[in-house]
Amino acid sequence: xxxxxxxxxxxxxxxxxxxxxxxxxxxxxxxxxxxxxxxxxxxxxxxxxxxxxxxxxxxxxxxxxxxxxxxxxxxxxxxxxxxxxxxxxxxxxxxxxxxxxxxxxxxxxxxxxxxxxxxxxxxxxxxxxxxxxxxxxxxxxxxxxxxxxxxxxxxxxxxxxxxxxxxxxxxxxxxxxxxxxxxxxxxxxxxxxxxxxxxxxxxxxxxxxxxxxxxxxxxxxxxxxxxxxxxxxxxxxxxxxxxxxxxxxxxxxxxxxxxxxxxxxxxxxxxxxxxxxxxxxxxxxxxxxxxxxxxxxxxxxxxxxxxxxxxxxxxxxxxxxxxx
Amino acid sequence: xxxxxxxxxxxxxxxxxxxxxxxxxxxxxxxxxxxxxxxxxxxxxxxxxxxxxxxxxxxxxxxxxxxxxxxxxxxxxxxxxxxxxxxxxxxxxxxxxxxxxxxxxxxxxxxxxxxxxxxxxxxxxxxxxxxxxxxxxxxxxxxxxxxxxxxxxxxxxxxxxxxxxxxxxxxxxxxxx
Amino acid sequence: xxxxxxxxxxxxxxxxxxxxxxxxxxxxxxxxxxxxxxxxxxxxxxxxxxxxxxxxxxxxxxxxxxxxxxxxxxxxxxxxxxxxxxxxxxxxxxxxxxxxxxxxxxxxxxxxxxxxxxxxxxxxxxxxxxxxxxxxxxxxxxxxxxxxxxxxxxxxxxxxxxxxxxxxxxxxxxxxxxxxxxx
Numbered sequence: 049x050x051x052x053x054x055x056x057x058x059x060x061x062x063x064x065x066x067x068x069x070x071x072x073x074x075x076x077x078x079x080x081x082x083x084x085x086x087x088x089x090x091x092x093x094x095x096x097x098x099x100x101x102x103x104x105x106x107x108x109x110x111x112x113x114x115x116x117x118x119x120x121x122x123x124x125x126x127x128x129x130x131x132x133x134x135x136x137x138x139x140x141x142x143x144x145x146x147x148x149x150x151x152x153x154x155x156x157x158x159x160x161x162x163x164x165x166x167x168x169x170x171x172x173x174x175x176x177x178x179x180x181x182x183x184x185x186x187x188x189x190x191x192x193x194x195x196x197x198x199x200x201x202x203x204x205x206x207x208x209x210x211x212x213x214x215x216x217x218x219x220x221x222x223x224x225x226x227x228x229x230x231x232x233x234x235x236x237x238x239x240x241x242x243x244x245x246x247x248x249x250x251x252x253x254x255x256x257x258x259x260x261x262x263x264x265x266x267x268x269x270x271x272x273x274x275x276x277x278x279x280x281x282x283x284x285x286x287x288x289x290x291x292x293x294x295x296x297x298x299x300x301x302x303x304x305x306x307x308x309x310x311x312x313x314x315x316x317x318x319x320x321x322x323x324x325x326x327x328x329x330x331x332x333x334x335x336x337x338x339x340x341x342x343x344x345x346x347x348x349x350x351x352x353x354x355x356x357x358x359x360x361x362x363x364x365x366x367x368x369x370x371x372x
Numbered sequence: 373x374x375x376x377x378x379x380x381x382x383x384x385x386x387x388x389x390x391x392x393x394x395x396x397x398x399x400x401x402x403x404x405x406x407x408x409x410x411x412x413x414x415x416x417x418x419x420x421x422x423x424x425x426x427x428x429x430x431x432x433x434x435x436x437x438x439x440x441x442x443x444x445x446x447x448x449x450x451x452x453x454x455x456x457x458x459x460x461x462x463x464x465x466x467x468x469x470x471x472x473x474x475x476x477x478x479x480x481x482x483x484x485x486x487x488x489x490x491x492x493x494x495x496x497x498x499x500x501x502x503x504x505x506x507x508x509x510x511x512x513x514x515x516x517x518x519x520x521x522x523x524x525x526x527x528x529x530x531x532x533x534x535x536x537x538x539x540x541x542x543x544x545x546x547x548x549x
Numbered sequence: 550x551x552x553x554x555x556x557x558x559x560x561x562x563x564x565x566x567x568x569x570x571x572x573x574x575x576x577x578x579x580x581x582x583x584x585x586x587x588x589x590x591x592x593x594x595x596x597x598x599x600x601x602x603x604x605x606x607x608x609x610x611x612x613x614x615x616x617x618x619x620x621x622x623x624x625x626x627x628x629x630x631x632x633x634x635x636x637x638x639x640x641x642x643x644x645x646x647x648x649x650x651x652x653x654x655x656x657x658x659x660x661x662x663x664x665x666x667x668x669x670x671x672x673x674x675x676x677x678x679x680x681x682x683x684x685x686x687x688x689x690x691x692x693x694x695x696x697x698x699x700x701x702x703x704x705x706x707x708x709x710x711x712x713x714x715x716x717x718x719x720x721x722x723x724x725x726x727x728x729x730x731x732x
Contacts, residue, residue, distance in 0.1 A: 109581050109615035122574055122611035210567040213578045213631045256571025263448045263567045264674030296693055297685045309685050323683070348476040348678050350429045351447060353570055433678045441732065443671060448570060450562050450672040461657045462573045476679055496569040499576070501658025504557060504666045524663065531569030 094369040115217050123212065125253065128244035134159045135236035136214070138229050140221035140311035161236035168239030171247075172200055175254050175358065182359040183352045184267065186344040194271035199258055202231045206258050209234035253360045255372045260353050267345050268336075276335040280312075283342065293331050296321065310334045410542075418542045421478050425539040430476040432535045434493055435471035445493060449532040454525045459497045464533075467493040473537050481540065492536045499529040559666040564659065565632045574631070576659040579613040579626040580652070589642075591624040596645040597652070609656065625654065634661040 093099060104110065113129075116136070120127040142160045149155055154352040176199055180192045198204060206227035209215075214233045218225050242250040273279060281291050299308035310330040320341060322333025340346045409419075424430075433446035439453050445467075459465055473491040475482045480486055508521040568574055582598065584591040598616065606614050624643075628636045636655060640648055695702060 109617055110614070111613070116612045118578070118611050118613045122578070124572060187653050210633075211631050212574070215633075257566065258565045260571035296690065297688060299684065320571075323685075347675070348431045348680075350431045353582045431675060431678050433675075444673075444677050446673060446678060448567075448674060450564060452562050452667060452670040454670070461575065474679065479679075486705035496573055498564055498569040498573060499657065501654055501662045504663050506660065525665075529564065529659065531564060533569070544614065 100154050101224055112217070119213065119217060123253070125241055125249065125306060126245055127240055131164070131240040131244055135161045135164050135240040136217050136219055136233060137161055138218060138220040138225075138232065140229075141219040144221045145372060148256075161232065161239075164236040164243075165232045165238030166239075167286070168235035168237065169200075171222070171250060172235065172238055172254055172258060173241055175251050176200060176258060178359050178361045179255065179259055179355060181361060182355060184343075184345060187267070188271075188341065188343065191267070191271040191343065191345075193264070195267050198270045199261060202227055205231035205234045205258070206259060208261065209237075212237075212257070248357055252356075255353065255355065263351065263353065268343075269348075273336070273339070275341055276332055280335045281340075282340075284314065293334065295327060312338055385440055390426045393435045415543070421541050424477055425541075432473060432475040432537055434470050434474070434491055435472040436467045436493055437471055438467060440454055442471060445532045445535060447532060447534055451495075451530040451532070452505070453528050455528065456526055457528050459528065461497050461500055463497045465497065467495055469479075473535070475537065480537070490538055490540065492534070492538070494533045495530045496533055497528060498531050501527055503527050557666050558664065558670050562667060562672045568659070573609045575609070575630050575656075577609075577612050577628055577656050578631050579615065579629045580655065581615040581617055583617040583622070583625040583627070585620060585622055585624065586618050588621060588623075593642070593644045593648050594624040594626075594640055597648045600645070601649060605652070612656065613676050620675055626652065628655040630660045632660045636661050684716075 050239075105112065110131075116127075116129060116132050120132065137158065137160050139160045139162060142158045145158055173196070176196050177192065180187075180195055184192060184195075208232040212234070214230060214237070215225060218229060218233050220229050222229075238250055238254060241253055284291050292313040294311050294313055295308060296311040297307075299307045306325055307323060308325070308327050308330040309321055309323050310327060311333075312320045312334045313319065319336035320334050322330050322335070322337050324330030324333050379500055431446060433444060435442055435444050438451070439455065441453075445451065468488065468492045470493060471482050471484060473482075473486055474522065480490070502524040503526075505522050505524055505527045508519075508523065510519045511517065565576070566574075568576070582594060582602075584598070586595070601615065602616075606612070611694045624640045626638045626648075627639055628638070630636075638651065638655070640651065643651070692702065697703070
């Protein structure tokens with residue numbers, strides 16, 4: 049009797065459960081053969097030696113002269129057409145062509161972009177340095193050179209070069225071209241612009257495409273300070289002031305989510321404060337904040353990507369951190 | 373009847389309450405604000421703000437009104453506005469309806485707009501295209517009702533070039549429009 | 550809705566190499582018009598080529614225009630962008646004015662933007678200018694020197710009023726009114 053009772057009580061429950069979870073669930077239909085086919089295709093492709101890219105300039109619809117003209121117009125610059133072609137000619141291409149010509153028994157002289165690239169690199173380096181010194185007047189030279197190294201690194205220049213559409217136009221032995229060739233082509237383009245339009249146009253070109261990459265980036269990240277607290281005390285010592293850290297807030301002490309706030313005081317005035325999961329880290333963060341204030345590179349710093357002309361270098365009034 | 377009369381009385385009272393009648397309130401709103409005596413402390417605050425703008429060029433942000441929406445913008449932001457909008461790519465435009473502008477140290481709040489000419493927000497149109505296809509699918513069960521619509525909206529991408537506050541807070545507005 | 554579509558990617562708005570911060574660079578680098586000289590489906594594209602193409606090329610010197618006549622194939626427009634995107638579009642049986650509009654769309658967009666569902670319509674690198682709020686922001690500095698537990702800081706003022714307290718208040722109120730009536 050008892051058993052029956054139990055069963056009866058459960059019958060409505062089971063029917064309810066059936067209603068809640070229908071046996072047929074609507075799903076996106078992907079055929080069972082799709083995945084195995086794709087896998088097989090990939091295996092076969094790999095067997096043949098990976099994916100093959102056909103160079104854009106071997107297509108039927110390709111006109112190098114038109115591409116070079118459009119390249120200049122796109123960037124709103126007047127290039128000397130011969131120089132621009134030379135800037136796009138990589139050394140590897142010249143070697144390959146010379147070999148071909150030797151086989152055929154003809155000899156046509158071709159210029160590669162090495163000279164233009166070295167000119168361009170020199171110009172970019174100097175201009176970026178001067179520009180950064182002007183827009184970050186209180187930032188130490190080590191920091192400025194850190195930012196500069198980031199901006200003129202092969203990776204950064206190759207990224208710019210790729211998005212200016214040089215990838216298809218570059219004459220190189222290989223395709224797709226690697227980062228070194230892309231960056232080199234960009235430097236050569238600056239070199240070509242330097243020769244065809246002069247310093248100021250080239251400077252504005254570098255400003256608009258190289259320095260504009262700083263947009264949205266924190267300049268402090270390109271310079272690693274090992275011990276910010278010590279650096280701060282040294283700077284303050286020169287000014288004749290002493291630094292006093294104070295614990296001004298704590299939460300969740302003795303837990304894994306502890307948070308401390310340390311304020312740094314000079315003559316009973318708070319110059320900065322920092323947070324951290326331990327007092328030591330909070331002190332360090334506070335020192336970093338204070339250094340940012342001293343260097344004029346706080347988070348709310350106003351960027352300047354619009355300086356006209358080539359600024360004059362002035363490296364006299366700067367904190368010489370390395371010397372101390 | 374008496375209720376009606378009382379209501380009429382109230383309306384006439386409202387009309388008479390301000391000198392020049394009910395309409396004059398709208399009229400006075402359009403005339404330039406009188407140069408009322410500003411308390412000394414607020415004068416100092418305004419002077420400090422003006423000085424801050426000149427001395428300490430901190431990043432500033434603004435809340436602008438654009439195509440029926442409010443956006444918080446600062447230098448270098450990207451916005452996408454949807455719907456038909458005439459500006460074409462490469463156009464440089466200024467966004468004039470500024471509801472609020474602020475720097476690190478102070479905020480200017482418009483009532484409802486910050487005075488014209490004080491804040492300049494410039495932007496460049498960098499892309500104009502169509503969004504992905506949005507599917508609108510409606511179905512009523514057991515009612516033989518099913519509709520399917522596809523639509524793509526126009527999208528315009530803007531780059532905010534600069535948000536600048538001129539150091540002339542509380543100077544009477546000149547008519548820039 | 551449409552985000553259930555497996556093949557539609559979603560993402561956030563970006564502009565290639567900070568376009569617009571420095572100078573503006575139009576992003577369409579080349580456009581290829583493929584058409585047939587005899588088939589009716591290419592009629593609109595042929596009209597476009599006859600009437601508008603020269604003006605289009607003059608107005609947009611930054612775009613390289615290629616024409617590719619192909620026998621007995623459908624008309625196609627292929628647009629290539631600086632960020633590497635390639636948009637293929639069939640213009641089968643499209644009229645002249647339709648093609649003009651589609652080419653304008655291809656010219657002004659910065660890549661294959663319609664294959665991306667935007668998750669946000671705004672992008673900023675600086676979400677806070679005046680500094681984000683923290684629990685310490687407006688905290689009373691008195692707490693730093695206080696010896697805890699302190700009844701001043703530890704008092705629980707969020708408890709509801711007790712029945713006893715309520716009665717007491719009622720009683721006091723009544724006493725006041727009694728005094729008033731006595732006068």
